[in-house]
Amino acid sequence: MRTRLSVVLPAISAALFLASGTGAVAAESINLMLNWTPTADHAPLYYAKAQGWYKDAGIELNIEAGKGSALSAQRVGSGGAQFGISDFPTALQAVGKGAELKAVMAIYANSPQGFYWLKSSGIEGPKEFPSHKIGNPPGDASRLMWPAFAKKIGIDPASVRFVNLSPQAKVGALKSKSVDIISDFYNEHDLKVREFGDDLGFIAWRDAGLNMYGNSLFVNSEYLASKPEAVKTFASITQRAYQACVKDFEPCLEALIASVSGLSPDNQRDQWGRIKDLMRDQTTTTVALGAFDGERVQADYDLVKSLIGLDKDFDPATMFTNDYLDKNVRMPAAQ
Secondary structure (H helix, E strand, C coil), X not given: CCCCCCCCCHHHHHCCCCCCCCCCXXXXXXXXXXXXXXXXXXXXXXXXXXXXXXXXXXXXXXXXXXXXXXHHHHHHHCCXXXXXXXXXXXXXXXXXXXXXXXXXXXXXXXXXXXXXXXXXXXXXXXXXXXXCEEEECCCCHHHHCHHHHHHHHXXXXXXXXXXXXXXXXXXXXXXXXXXXXXXXXXXXXXXXXXXXXXXXXXEEHHHHCCXXXXXXXXXXXXXXXXXXXXXXXXXHHHHHHHHHHHHCHHHHHHHHHHHCCCCCXXXXXXXXXXXXXXXXXXXXXXXXXXXXXXXHHHHHHHHXXXXXXXXXXXXXXXXXXXXXXXXXXXCCCCC
């Protein structure tokens, strides 16, 4: 049985339709590009789609797997997709290059970025990263943001060598010692703990003083200007889908597994437990689930500008909006 959306949005949904004399309607076609291949953090999208929430609101949603935050920001910024998920600092850099996009929902209120290594390699911490190999995909947000991490830690950004790896090859490469360090999101932490045990070394970027916003939902600026009601409908449904999965992840996991092959249910459950921690901060628990804090956005902008550089300066306040979120939907406090 399908679960109906708890709050109906009739006025908003009606604005998406073009009614004919016979009462026929045309659905709004929306393409959403993910940051990577689908995993637990995308489960709410598949859940809401499976439940028919988007369709009932007049939206025909296509979810496209991504190949990195840089590509998804570029696609949305150029109008190749109406919506996309991208790492916030990576999107800041894209806007500095002229991309036209705006964040409408913070999925990760805390940075998910981290580095992993084996203690048996002799590496005790990031100060010892120089002269070692870091494995990650070329479009990975951590590679783009590496200069900021290196400068924050106090090492030369050019002192390491990056090795191209697919996300699925990271653990194997670390195990085989073909790379010395890998980057990965905190979501996958439990998998690495099981694989490497006490030999696993780890540092979270947020513990190094780089707690930037992570994955966020972006919309193309021109699309936002021309179809604000469609954006509000999509953002509100997506926000409620994340709320539903925070309350009960199992239906969301079922929807994800039914749509994406090759995923381990146990691994995805572990991931979701970590994801809830990443979603939770003072703003998401008191203002709205997915809401941004302007001061933090300014701090992220200042960090990217000072440690990495922007091709073009802009007002970071134009980079986000909370106007399309339901302020009655909030992230619960940690239990």
